[in-house]
Amino acid sequence: MGSISFEIHDHSVCTDKTMQEVDAYCETHKLQFTPIRRKVLTIMLEEHRAWGAYEILDRLRSEGQSAQPPVAYRALEFLVKHRFAHKIERLNAFIACTHPGQHHAPAFLICRSCEKVAEAHTEPSSGELGAAAEAIGFHIERTVIEAVGLCATCRDATTQ
Amino acid sequence: MGSISFEIHDHSVCTDKTMQEVDAYCETHKLQFTPIRRKVLTIMLEEHRAWGAYEILDRLRSEGQSAQPPVAYRALEFLVKHRFAHKIERLNAFIACTHPGQHHAPAFLICRSCEKVAEAHTEPSSGELGAAAEAIGFHIERTVIEAVGLCATCRDATTQ
DNA sequence: CCAGGCAACGTTATATCATTACATGGAGCG
């Protein structure tokens, strides 16, 4: 559960833990966690929110990295493919995964006010969507589950 | 439930029923169901699939309608706003609603082979997403629930 | 050593999706 995303917390723990897990996963699976890929993930780990590809690109540039669009998109493709990051379809943007390497079906809670995003997990075959699919023999391969709304903090702020 | 989307059926019934319901809804709610809006919905009703804005635009042009991008996007904005159509975020494309006017939270089953799309309904507050939201006091305003996979017909075709 | 294969990266150009901004026109109304 990603409730931590909306709360004040020691975020360096999130960052360090993720990088360690990704490092270990790449070691185990013989994946090349190259400097560019590492840099992109590091940028995305700065905050629990979704990052546009061109926003990442700007960051790469500002850090001296040569950066045409494919540079960012290729790094993101790698990160998404191996589940170190996810694409938020609603936002056309990308977010670092909070459970890197684990094969999972993520669901997201997106606060439209503070823009923070929490990652939860689902069991695609269960629930209403799974039931609807089963009823008609539809085979689910990938799910997009995203909720937009207000986090507790932002809701409290607006109702006062 | 939208299982009918993947089956052979008398599709003129879908089209006629939808147009009647939209007509009635607009009458009741004093909405202007203008020729362009009607034309766009008619195009989308041709098939149970998602249509790109520029695809609709091309169709409008081929039918003699002047058509710059805002023409299509404005009609789509109207249709989506009043729940006569939905946007499929995964595809950056739009689909005619099968329950026009009813206030509902749609979910979609998208066949990656035949590209047909079925619309099901969910109760956002229920299920895993609703539980995750409730657990952290997140207030859901809108949900994006989409599944990509293979419909029964396409799956049967590939396993033979 | 060195040729060949391969994966990542550099770079240009282009494709695809969406919006801003401003002008025009017609319906309703005092």
Place this chain on the structure above:
DNA sequence: CGCTCCATGTAATGATATAACGTTGCCTGG
């Protein structure tokens, strides 16, 4: 009529994403 409102026409631009092709660096079989 003069006004407002809403829909539409149109040009320009912005935002997101990919195609295509060349280069580099590493590994490996010969």
